[in-house]
Amino acid sequence: MISVQDGQNRILTQIGEVTALEFLPLGRALGRVVAEDVRAPFDVPPTDNSAVDGYAVASADLPAAGTRDLAVVAELPAGSVFDGALLPGQAVRIMTGAPIPHGADTVYPQEDVERLDGRVRIGPTAKGANVRIGGEDIHAGTIVIERGTVLRPQEIGLIASLGQVQVPVHRRPRVVLLSTGDEVVEPGRARAPGQIYDANRFTLSGSIEQCGGEVVDLGIVPDVRDELRARLLDAGATGDVVVTSGGVSVGVYDLVRDVLEEIGAIEFAQVAMQPGRPIAFGRIGSAHFFGLPGNPVASMLAFMLFVRPAIYKLGGRRRLFPDVYEARASEAMRKKKGRREFKRGILTFRGGVWEVRTTGPQGSGILSSMAAGNCLIVLEEQRGDVAAGEMVLVEPF
Ligand code: AMP
Ligand code: MG
Numbered sequence: 001m002i003s004v005q006d007g008q009n010r011i012l013t014q015i016g017e018v019t020a021l022e023f024l025p026l027g028r029a030l031g032r033v034v035a036e037d038v039r040a041p042f043d044v045p046p047t048d049n050s051a052v053d054g055y056a057v058a059s060a061d062l063p064a065a066g067t068r069d070l071a072v073v074a075e076l077p078a079g080s081v082f083d084g085a086l087l088p089g090q091a092v093r094i095m096t097g098a099p100i101p102h103g104a105d106t107v108y109p110q111e112d113v114e115r116l117d118g119r120v121r122i123g124p125t126a127k128g129a130n131v132r133i134g135g136e137d138i139h140a141g142t143i144v145i146e147r148g149t150v151l152r153p154q155e156i157g158l159i160a161s162l163g164q165v166q167v168p169v170h171r172r173p174r175v176v177l178l179s180t181g182d183e184v185v186e187p188g189r190a191r192a193p194g195q196i197y198d199a200n201r202f203t204l205s206g207s208i209e210q211c212g213g214e215v216v217d218l219g220i221v222p223d224v225r226d227e228l229r230a231r232l233l234d235a236g237a238t239g240d241v242v243v244t245s246g247g248v249s250v251g252v253y254d255l256v257r258d259v260l261e262e263i264g265a266i267e268f269a270q271v272a273m274q275p276g277r278p279i280a281f282g283r284i285g286s287a288h289f290f291g292l293p294g295n296p297v298a299s300m301l302a303f304m305l306f307v308r309p310a311i312y313k314l315g316g317r318r319r320l321f322p323d324v325y326e327a328r329a330s331e332a333m334r335k336k337k338g339r340r341e342f343k344r345g346i347l348t349f350r351g352g353v354w355e356v357r358t359t360g361p362q363g364s365g366i367l368s369s370m371a372a373g374n375c376l377i378v379l380e381e382q383r384g385d386v387a388a389g390e391m392v393l394v395e396p397f
Contacts, residue, residue, distance in 0.1 A: 012320070020170070030156060032150070038159055038164075057107070063124055076092055078095045106126075106131065144159075148318030177205055179246060201217065228247075228256065241290065248294075272381065276297075288314075309321060324378065325395075329388055329390050344358065
């Protein structure tokens with residue numbers, strides 16, 4: 001059995017390729033991964049301009065003490081440019097964002113001066129006051145957004161400010177998803193005794209979308225070898241990634257590993273973790289294959305640990321793993337040495353201290369623990385039982 005980290009490394013070394021590049025209009029690029037560095041074609045702001053509504057003057061005209069009167073020779077709304085150059089003794093009325101006239105280098109806010117008929121009376125101020133320098137935000141030619149960055153509203157605004165209408169992004173990795181199990185029924189259908197509704201296809205498709213993948217839903221397959229084989233072959237020819245849940249442990253009807261060994265390849269099938277020990281990784285056709293456990297918490301957790309970084313890497317993202325923090329355990333927790341355990345936790349900030357407790361019962365079938373929690377509590381391999389007050393690692397959802 002391999003460790004969580006070995007599993008992650010082995011998966012990531014199998015993923016060399018990234019999805020192709022496509023161009024999207026800015027309005028459709030939210031959440032997508034930038035495929036090429038975005039560089040500024042010009043300075044932002046493009047010219048020196050006024051940070052306030054006021055009067056542009058030359059620093060040579062600034063009084064060292066007392067006041068001086070300057071002739072107001074023009075009015076400059078934002079968006080218009082002063083054609084001439086300021087002469088000694090002159091000022092230009094200027095609005096926020098308007099380019100600083102030639103000859104001027106300092107702006108007085110409107111409220112700091114006295115306006116006399118045709119003139120303005122100014123006092124001492126610092127040279128360069130209230131001027132935004134051309135290029136102070138971004139210099140022409142510099143990288144504004146690195147490839148591998150996920151586009152948030154602010155990055156999209158930044159690209160728009162460079163005058164671009166589209167952006168190169170990676171195609172979303174295509175993830176084929178199916179549930180296995182004779183007992184698993186589609187929600188909305190009648191449920192016979194002994195049957196359960198399919199939860200995993202819903203937690204997993206949401207998880208796939210959240211991490212930027214495109215879901216191809218192949219539904220539920222019964223534990224029938226021929227049907228499973230046919231559906232998996234279909235899946236392997238369709239997606240960049242194939243994700244199944246259920247049927248990967250060692251029960252009589254756990255056929256996924258068997259079938260995969262026949263039509264694909266398995267790289268590993270067990271990881272020293274709890275929950276989620278049975279988790280198979282391999283290949284089928286041209287796709288990477290993940291056989292996740294059937295228990296709802298285990299399948300979602302295995303997705304977070306193994307499938308998410310794989311989708312991120314395939315989709316060109318730079319950051320593959322979430323940040324981990326430390327918090328004080330406010331209760332004791334059972335922990336077996338030799339495997340990594342994950343509990344669903346509730347993280348709070350109280351009296352200046354980050355504290356975490358479990359959500360209650362931690363069975364791998366208790367999906368409500370995922371809903372009640374706001375983080376994972378990560379207990380490393382070498383660790384034994386945790387006493388209240390000890391520090392533990394937490395990974396916010
Ligand atoms: P298995 O690994 O197939 O034996 O499944 C382990 C447990 O997870 C069993 O109790 C299954 O009924 C349950 N399970 C399997 N698939 C799903 C699913 N799609 N949604 C909810 N529970 C499931
Ligand atoms: Mg099953």
